[in-house]
Amino acid sequence: MDKELLAMLVCPQSQAPLEYDNERSELVCRQSGLAYPVRDGIPVMLVNEARQLDTEEKLGKPRNEAPALGGE
Template sequence: MALNKELLQILACPKCKGGLELLDREEGLKCAACGLVYPVREEIPVMLIDEAVPVARWEQGVRENKA
């Protein structure tokens, strides 16, 4: 099941309030301005700054932010 398109239109980055881009396979929402990816778990976007993964780490396959 795909993420609700209406939900995607109103979501904003919790850090900078900028727009988000849905990644391929709907695994995450990317904020280009902050360089963060907010993971989507069980079709629910996790919109917590502490859970966001830097884009570089996301591209290396890291899907959880473990500080």
């Protein structure tokens, strides 16, 4: 994601700044609790297209990885 473009974009719901999540290819707004998809390099800044963040994501905590199955 282009840093200059990211600096200009704000959440359409809260007007708060966004963070880019490279792993999920999303623009994240912790204030509104929404993550906007980036498809083919184009941010989709529509509230009805956004994903609701879970509590840990809103707080900025790293995602927990699933435990290995059949581990010792």
